[in-house]
Amino acid sequence: MIEAENLTKRYGDKVAVDSVTFSVEPGRVTGFLGPNGAGKSTTMRMIMGLDRPTSGRVTVNGKPYAQHRAPLLEVGALLEAKAVHTGSSARNHLRALAATHGIGIKRVEEVIELTGLTDVARKRVGGFSLGMGQRLGIAAAMMGDPKTLVLDEPVNGLDPEGVKWVRTMVRYLASEGRTVFLSSHLMSEMAITADDIIVIGRGRIITTGSVDDIIAASTTGSVKVRSPRATELAEALQRDGVTITSTDSEVITVAGLQASAIGDLAAGRGIALHELTPISASLEEAFMTLTAGEVEYHSEAPVASAAAASSTQEASR
Amino acid sequence: MTAVAERRATSVPPTARVTFLGELRSEWIKFTAVRSTPWILGATVVVMVGLAAISAWSFSFLLSNPEDTGGPGVLPDDFDMAVQAAVAGYIMAQIVVAVLGVMVISGEYATGQIRSTLAAVPTRLPVLAAKGVVVSVTAFLTGLVGVGLGALVSIPLLSEHDVTIDLAREGTLLALLGAPLYLVAVALFALGVGTILRHTAGGIAVAVVIFFVIPLIWPNLSPDFFQETSPYLPSLAGARLLEGESATAALSPWQGYGVMLGWSALALLGGAVLLRRRDA
Numbered sequence: 065m066i067e068a069e070n071l072t073k074r075y076g077d078k079v080a081v082d083s084v085t086f087s088v089e090p091g092r093v094t095g096f097l098g099p100n101g102a103g104k105s106t107t108m109r110m111i112m113g114l115d116r117p118t119s120g121r122v123t124v125n126g127k128p129y130a131q132h133r134a135p136l137l138e139v140g141a142l143l144e145a146k147a148v149h150t151g152s153s154a155r156n157h158l159r160a161l162a163a164t165h166g167i168g169i170k171r172v173e174e175v176i177e178l179t180g181l182t183d184v185a186r187k188r189v190g191g192f193s194l195g196m197g198q199r200l201g202i203a204a205a206m207m208g209d210p211k212t213l214v215l216d217e218p219v220n221g222l223d224p225e226g227v228k229w230v231r232t233m234v235r236y237l238a239s240e241g242r243t244v245f246l247s248s249h250l251m252s253e254m255a256i257t258a259d260d261i262i263v264i265g266r267g268r269i270i271t272t273g274s275v276d277d278i279i280a281a282s283t284t285g286s287v288k289v290r291s292p293r294a295t296e297l298a299e300a301l302q303r304d305g306v307t308i309t310s311t312d313s314e315v316i317t318v319a320g321l322q323a324s325a326i327g328d329l330a331a332g333r334g335i336a337l338h339e340l341t342p343i344s345a346s347l348e349e350a351f352m353t354l355t356a357g358e359v360e361y362h363s364e365a366p367v368a369s370a371a372a373a374s375s376t377q378e379a380s381r
Numbered sequence: 382m383t384a385v386a387e388r389r390a391t392s393v394p395p396t397a398r399v400t401f402l403g404e405l406r407s408e409w410i411k412f413t414a415v416r417s418t419p420w421i422l423g424a425t426v427v428v429m430v431g432l433a434a435i436s437a438w439s440f441s442f443l444l445s446n447p448e449d450t451g452g453p454g455v456l457p458d459d460f461d462m463a464v465q466a467a468v469a470g471y472i473m474a475q476i477v478v479a480v481l482g483v484m485v486i487s488g489e490y491a492t493g494q495i496r497s498t499l500a501a502v503p504t505r506l507p508v509l510a511a512k513g514v515v516v517s518v519t520a521f522l523t524g525l526v527g528v529g530l531g532a533l534v535s536i537p538l539l540s541e542h543d544v545t546i547d548l549a550r551e552g553t554l555l556a557l558l559g560a561p562l563y564l565v566a567v568a569l570f571a572l573g574v575g576t577i578l579r580h581t582a583g584g585i586a587v588a589v590v591i592f593f594v595i596p597l598i599w600p601n602l603s604p605d606f607f608q609e610t611s612p613y614l615p616s617l618a619g620a621r622l623l624e625g626e627s628a629t630a631a632l633s634p635w636q637g638y639g640v641m642l643g644w645s646a647l648a649l650l651g652g653a654v655l656l657r658r659r660d661a
Contacts, residue, residue, distance in 0.1 A: 160414070171392040
């Protein structure tokens with residue numbers, strides 16, 4: 065259980081995290097979603113007592129992290145790949161970590177095996193790939209068999225097999241009743257892995273809720289219709305609350321009406337339909353909608369951003 | 382909520398918690414796991430033995446050629462050549478030990494290890510204390526080995542002049558142990574500086590300037606202020622341990638060492654305050 069209350073972090077004039085309040089529940093995987101620079105890592109570092117909040121507070125399992133007497137048993141964290149001395153071997157890094165809490169060598173071997181590091185455990189961390197570094201970070205996070213896991217971009221740099229491994233692992237850990245809080249800027253990953261999502265942009269919480277709710281709330285479903293008499297059909301469908309866009313002369317996209325209503329209306333007028341496809345929005349689209357205007361660094365691709373802007377207007381109408 | 386699965390059994394003792402002894406073990410593991418450590422310690426010993434040999438050889442030359450060099454009369458009264466040769470290497474060894482003291486913390490900042498370290502021990506100060514113990518013990522033992530081997534190479538070089546180390550003589554033991562003790566204070570000072578600056582090159586530069594450059598310049602500056610304060614510089618104060626009792630010195634050997642430890646304590650205090658306050 066993680067509870068943040070008006071948590072704020074300022075660096076000089078710049079507000080990295082702006083009075084965020086949220087809670088992360090046990091037994092579920094909670095995703096922390098936002099573009100780069102949104103304040104995800106800063107928030108996670110404050111949870112772990114590494115950065116001091118400018119104001120507000122955050123507790124883990126009922127207490128500020130630093131007040132736990134056995135912090136590794138409360139929270140395991142992966143905050144950045146390779147937070148490890150490059151001259152040390154993976155095994156020695158884990159041994160040193162275990163020693164702080166009087167955890168024995170047997171547990172060190174367990175987490176090495178659990179994360180598939182057996183073959184490289186005695187190699188210097190300086191030569192590790194990003195993926196290996198991530199596995200070592202997860203091994204370190206699992207050291208104290210913690211009740212809560214805080215993972216910052218855990219799939220970053222992993223190969224597809226590694227991504228699947230992390231996904232399975234965090235789902236399993238949550239099923240054991242643990243609190244799992246993981247950040248990502250990859251919406252597609254969140255849609256598969258997370259139960260709940262906290263969306264953050266420019267240091268502010270934009271929305272929170274279950275993955276399904278967020279998709280449902282932030283977009284209206286639309287229907288793709290193909291017909292030789294598409295223009296005529298579009299005129300017939302025109303009414304308040306309905307948005308119709310057309311990509312070519314035979315295809316229209318209708319937002320605000322169910323597929324069944326469109327089919328019935330077309331049948332009533334004798335208009336033949338060649339295609340009638342409900343399109344449900346992806347989390348990605350929902351995210352783009354939610355964070356439009358909250359992204360700190362806009363890309364300078366005029367075509368892409370114009371397209372994103374127009375689709376946003378369509379959706380919000 | 383989803384169904385709660387049975388947790389796998391693990392080897393994490395339910396009583397596990399942070400203890401200072403555990404943190405000490407952790408720091409020791411990290412210290413010995415890094416490849417640079419044996420290199421630095423080896424270099425310290427080599428430098429100490431090498432300088433002992435050079436000193437012994439030059440004292441021997443002095444005694445063999447009194448008409449050219451002025452003989453032993455150029456040295457201070459009560460100057461124990463055998464002992465001073467054995468400990469001569471501390472001057473150079475202090476630089477290597479300072480590097481060690483700085484790197485034990487700055488290396489963690491450079492690699493990101495510090496965030497793993499401070500997440501495991503979020504109260505932070507035990508980390509600095511444990512590092513202090515580790516570098517102190519290491520500096521002392523390395524200094525002891527350096528002085529011992531230094532004595533072993535310098536005694537044969539001086540034996541033809543009937544000069545040797547007499548442990549029963551007053552001040553001998555103090556001078557021989559003085560070098561390792563001096564190195565302990567250097568290591569602690571460097572750890573403090575490394576914690577304040579969090580940067581290897583900067584930390585080493587500051588330590589070298591304070592222990593090596595300032596003591597060469599300060600006493601030779603002209604206003605009386607510099608001459609009056611120079612005995613209190615960390616390196617010159619600490620060196621009193623190796624020089625033995627003297628009627629003309631401003632500080633006794635132990636007073637001098639006390640002053641030097643005071644400087645180390647000041648550096649560590651600054652480091653401790655910043656370590657607690659700053660974001661990692």
